[in-house]
Amino acid sequence: MERRTKRDFRFGVTRLCFTLPATLGDRGLPTPYERLEEPADLARWCVEAGLLPTPPVVDERDLEAAWALRETIQRTGVAIAGGAPPRERDVASINRAAAAVPLVPRLSADGTSSHWSGTTVDSVLSLLARDAIDLFAGPLRGRVKICADETCLGLFVDESRPGQRRWCSMSTCGDKAKKSAYRARLRSQN
Numbered sequence: 001m002e003r004r005t006k007r008d009f010r011f012g013v014t015r016l017c018f019t020l021p022a023t024l025g026d027r028g029l030p031t032p033y034e035r036l037e038e039p040a041d042l043a044r045w046c047v048e049a050g051l052l053p054t055p056p057v058v059d060e061r062d063l064e065a066a067w068a069l070r071e072t073i074q075r076t077g078v079a080i081a082g083g084a085p086p087r088e089r090d091v092a093s094i095n096r097a098a099a100a101v102p103l104v105p106r107l108s109a110d111g112t113s114s115h116w117s118g119t120t121v122d123s124v125l126s127l128l129a130r131d132a133i134d135l136f137a138g139p140l141r142g143r144v145k146i147c148a149d150e151t152c153l154g155l156f157v158d159e160s161r162p163g164q165r166r167w168c169s170m171s172t173c174g175d176k177a178k179k180s181a182y183r184a185r186l187r188s189q190n
């Protein structure tokens with residue numbers, strides 16, 4: 001199968017735990033975009049996500065763990081968005097990842113800012129799994145949605161007041177939908 005890759009990461013999604021599933025783009029296509037091709041990509045992701053100040057040591061096992069948690073969060077989010085119970089195995093995987101020592105928040109000396117403290121991929125994945133647990137079992141559970149763009153199918157949390165948001169991002173999928181609706185209107189006028 002042909003593999004498509006993209007180097008730029010997406011952090012525009014609303015929730016930390018969904019930034020990991022967003023590393024696989026165009027989920028609705030037979031050949032999605034892979035943004036975590038090799039261990040170095042995951043190391044770079046940890047830094048660009050603002051979780052670690054410097055790239056961690058990442059081996060193949062770490063990368064496989066990240067892929068596994070990524071798809072587990074995706075499947076569980078899709079189930080919850082559709083009002084279905086998550087798979088037992090997926091719940092166990094999220095709980096297992098969350099059981100590792102997570103990154104911990106640290107307050108700066110002047111008390112005005114904070115950063116995450118930790119060095120390993122396991123601690124990054126633990127933080128993401130804990131965030132997923134908070135989300136899936138918390139008040140925003142009913143706001144977990146799948147992007148209406150059939151190519152994207154990305155997860156997002158609809159925090160808009162009316163709760164009518166349809167796309168993961170207005171600047172990508174929402175914009176695409178607006179433009180194609182506009183073109184359809186033009187065609188119908190001719």
Ligand SMILES: [Zn+2]
Nearest residue numbers: 147152168173
């Ligand atoms: Zn989308």
